[in-house]
Amino acid sequence: MDKKGCVLIIGAGRSGRGMLGELFDRDGWQLIFADNDTQLVEGLRKQNYYTVQMTDLSTNENQERRIENFKVLDTVNDYDEYIDAIINADYVATALKPDAFKQVAKDLAAAVARLADLKLNKKVLVTLGANYVGLYQTFDTLIRKALDTELIPVYEASMCLIMSIVNRKNLLPDTAHKTEDQYRIIGDNKPVLRVEDLPVLREKAELPAFFRLEKNLDLAMVYKIWTGNLVQCSMAFVALKDGIEYTNEAAHHPKASLYAYYAAVEGYNGVAAEYHLPPRSDEEAKKTVTIFRNEEFQDSLHRIAREPIRKFGRNDRFLGPAFCCIKHGIVPYYITKCLAYGFFYYNEHDPQSVELRRRIENEGIEQVIQSCCSLHLEAEYDAIIYQLILNAYYEILGKNPLDE
Numbered sequence: 001m002d003k004k005g006c007v008l009i010i011g012a013g014r015s016g017r018g019m020l021g022e023l024f025d026r027d028g029w030q031l032i033f034a035d036n037d038t039q040l041v042e043g044l045r046k047q048n049y050y051t052v053q054m055t056d057l058s059t060n061e062n063q064e065r066r067i068e069n070f071k072v073l074d075t076v077n078d079y080d081e082y083i084d085a086i087i088n089a090d091y092v093a094t095a096l097k098p099d100a101f102k103q104v105a106k107d108l109a110a111a112v113a114r115l116a117d118l119k120l121n122k123k124v125l126v127t128l129g130a131n132y133v134g135l136y137q138t139f140d141t142l143i144r145k146a147l148d149t150e151l152i153p154v155y156e157a158s159m160c161l162i163m164s165i166v167n168r169k170n171l172l173p174d175t176a177h178k179t180e181d182q183y184r185i186i187g188d189n190k191p192v193l194r195v196e197d198l199p200v201l202r203e204k205a206e207l208p209a210f211f212r213l214e215k216n217l218d219l220a221m222v223y224k225i226w227t228g229n230l231v232q233c234s235m236a237f238v239a240l241k242d243g244i245e246y247t248n249e250a251a252h253h254p255k256a257s258l259y260a261y262y263a264a265v266e267g268y269n270g271v272a273a274e275y276h277l278p279p280r281s282d283e284e285a286k287k288t289v290t291i292f293r294n295e296e297f298q299d300s301l302h303r304i305a306r307e308p309i310r311k312f313g314r315n316d317r318f319l320g321p322a323f324c325c326i327k328h329g330i331v332p333y334y335i336t337k338c339l340a341y342g343f344f345y346y347n348e349h350d351p352q353s354v355e356l357r358r359r360i361e362n363e364g365i366e367q368v369i370q371s372c373c374s375l376h377l378e379a380e381y382d383a384i385i386y387q388l389i390l391n392a393y394y395e396i397l398g399k400n401p402l403d404e
């Protein structure tokens, strides 16, 4: 079959393979993956296919697809080919965690420099995909920083960063669901990629059919992370403390589901007040938790809680909405309580959680809350949030200082 064109997907992990790869492949695009994990690159190349299992969360129907005939580049060992691929692809799409932003921004800057060297008159379209409030601004700033001043006009003329919302829930199979496919992804079946509606896309002859062009995706990202991801992670931190490992169990767990629900209510009210959103019905609020009661799709709470220190960040899923709440006279009681549960999260396979435990032991919880959450106690709102988290932590710890 003739391909519509070629897409370079930077980040061949869960979302890169399970959402972007699956959607572009189904729509008839030639896939090139680029990743800096040499083992993954070599393994994917050798296996030469992967499968995606997709569950419709409303009907519980399952669908399976096999993706093949793709190319895989190592961003370090195949650097020149990778930079050329950025220039030559019809679309570049990223599916990255924040720790990769700086390097990939440098790579995009290198592609701009190469375009300048070659005097090529091209427009490189890059859809940015990651759970990150301020994603466009962050990449734009990093790319500009990585470029010599005289190349800034080339960047502005030749590269277009486009916000997108990567939102399929995608995970790696646990031991019970493993198949012979080493690179299998299990997830939901969201059929569209929400992409910022920019003129450059409307002018494009061949637009992927699954692109849903929308205005103001910066706000959509705030809504997604500060209300949606807030619920998931609240539920995960609380349930993991009781040894629960999957979303369907957590969504039935009395404390985890209740705290997550109230955190969702606070988060939505804070965000709605800050960004002038309409009120949400009780049914909509409850659904943010009950959607996870689906037995057909059990997401891993360890995946949801992964890299806890990142999740304590000021513009991440807890503190982003918590600050909106405080600003608008709402006490983020459940949000900070659920965040406090995060300080108890331990998973020996998650380096950030191991680091967290070590730091709490060495520095004390008071210091760790301030540094992980970047809270400055001389600032009024920061001080309130700090006290809420610390008091919740003491309560969860359950030690009575009077008995010591």
Ligand SMILES: NC(=O)c1ccc[n+]([C@@H]2O[C@H](COP(=O)([O-])OP(=O)(O)OC[C@H]3O[C@@H](n4cnc5c(N)ncnc54)[C@H](O)[C@@H]3O)[C@@H](O)[C@H]2O)c1
Residues within 6 Å of the ligand: 010, 011, 012, 013, 014, 015, 016, 034, 035, 036, 037, 040, 075, 095, 096, 097, 098, 099, 100, 103, 104, 129, 130, 131, 132, 166, 167, 168, 169, 170, 171
């Ligand atoms: N997994 C999900 O269900 C899901 C859902 C929605 C949004 N997201 C968001 O999508 C993003 C990716 O998440 P994921 O779950 O796919 O993570 P992942 O860890 O499975 O995949 C990220 C991939 O990026 C690669 N990478 C790291 N540095 C790189 C670099 N410099 N150049 C190229 N590749 C590099 C890693 O090797 C890895 O394969 C995150 O921001 C996440 O929050 C994930």
Ligand SMILES: O=P(O)(O)OC[C@@H](O)[C@@H](O)[C@H](O)[C@H](O)CO
Residues within 6 Å of the ligand: 131, 166, 167, 168, 169, 170, 229, 232, 233, 303, 304, 305, 306, 307
């Ligand atoms: O990807 P993270 O680590 O930022 O967050 C974990 C999950 O909350 C997240 O991946 C969600 O499942 C996803 O954002 C759903 O759209």
